[in-house]
Amino acid sequence: MTDHPVHGWAFLVARGRRKGYQSLLMPDFLVQSNEYGVLGQTSSGDFPSEGAPKVSRIGGLAAGDVTYAYVTRRLTPADLEGSPAAGPVTDEFGRPLELLYGFVCRGADILDLDDADLAAVRAEALQTYRRFLADESGFTLVSAQAFVLRSNTAPAQQQQPVPVPPQQHSLPEPAPLSDAAPAPYPPPVPQRPRYTPVLAGAGVVVVSLIAWLVLIRGGDAKITKVAFVEPSTSEVFCTAPVTLRATVTADAPTTIKYHWKSDLGSSAVTPLSIPEGDTTLETTVDLSKQSGTIDLTQTLIIDEPTKTTTTRKYHLTCK
DSSP: OOSSOOEEEEEEEEOOSSSOSEEEEEEHHHHHTTOGGGGGGGGSSSOOOSOSOEEEEEOSOTTOOEEEEEEEEEOOHHHHHOOOOOSOOBOTTSOBOEEEEEEEEESEEEEEOOHHHHHHHHHHHHHHHHHHHHOTTTOOOEEEOOEEOOSEEEEOOOOOOOOOOOOOOOOOOOOOOOSSOOOOOOOOOOOOOOOOHHHHHHHHHHHHHHHIIIIISOTTOOEEEEEEOOOSOSEEOTTSOEEEEEEEEESSOEEEEEEEEETTEEOOOEEEEEOSEEEEEEEEEOOTTOOSEEEEEEEEEEEESSOEEEEEEEEEEEO
């Protein structure tokens, strides 16, 4: 266990009655680095079925490696209205609404989950979700603040390479010389080709590589359309981060790499697995140093699998 308190940050991914799946509550440090989209990858396609909490790790982020625990829960009227009535809550098409929520920690592995931590992030997630349902079009991403975890954790362990012992190159001892006539060589025996473990391993690697290229990268998938989502109003609260959204349409499941660029700066390139059809991407811009009327040019650049650049000009007014 760690000798000092370990902190966690709540997160929430969900869809509304009209809006599709999107990030609603994310750790403040991932919002600042614009890498919170990696947590939303779990919601690509269908959510996992309800069950025990799951723990996973994400590496290679500019904000540092993180470990996160999450659960999926179906909503009830009691969750949203405080009513004891049972039954599912549905969207406009009659589909049950679900939440994917959990917490993220930095520099630590989660050894044993404490129910108190999951209860705390569930309460924060429900509070955020109620705000989202009240105004789905005008909702902006909420930055979660750190809280002290009760779960059993340990400092994150780095995987060490396994040392390879040096190979021995000693030659066999020569056979003693003899004056006796050499024995006749036996007739050659036809050898059958042998299927060695090395070749078997190479075959597994080749098959795995092909599967990765086809399934993970989407084969010949293409981005067919990129369009910014029209904001519900041009008036924004400049004292809080403003969320801008765009819809990316793919003709098959694939992995994209994208980044945002605006008058206020650029974001890091982010990888994201997306399903066939439409996926909503979002970014936040800090307008706290702005006032009055703001003319903002925002660009979404899809770097892979097909290079696509889409730009939109916003005319915003600070409230």
